[in-house]
């Protein structure tokens with residue numbers, strides 16, 4: 001698996017790029033901002049993007065999907081429960097003084113049990129709501145892209161529209177912390193971590 005990342009936008013989202021080593025086909029996850037930086041990273045990796053995917057619908061994760069959709073002519077994929085955030089993208093972001101693209105077209109909805117394929121690679125999809133109702137986690141052996149469910153030393157906010165603290169804790173305990181301790185976790189913001197490190201040190205899991 002080719003894996004790289006770039007921190008984008010004022011809220012410092014981890015935009016992730018994954019691709020198949022044999023076919024060079026790949027995906028971009030959470031392109032919230034910095035179109036130029038993402039295009040440069042994809043060029044440097046010498047891959048062809050076949051799909052743009054969001055861990056969830058918050059504007060800082062999907063703000064530049066439309067620009068990249070037009071650049072590459074590829075589909076955009078998200079969980080249906082976050083469609084209202086896609087539709088309200090410009091309104092929600094401008095309320096905070098942040099500029100985004102117009103809402104992208106959603107070409108495919110994903111849910112628990114679906115998979116995401118590019119080249120010879122396949123990611124499993126687990127629904128992990130609570131921070132956002134449509135937050136999904138992408139899994140491949142030893143790795144989990146979790147969106148804003150859990151961070152190194154913290155957990156996702158639950159004071160937003162569609163958030164629910166009990167649902168978030170259930171997602172964390174039943175879906176994320178159920179993974180082996182050496183599983184690498186890639187949160188939507190901040191440093192990468194592991195399940196074991198969070199089990200030992202995350203104050204919200206006590």
Ligand SMILES: [Zn+2]
Nearest residue numbers: 056058132148
């Ligand atoms: Zn979020």
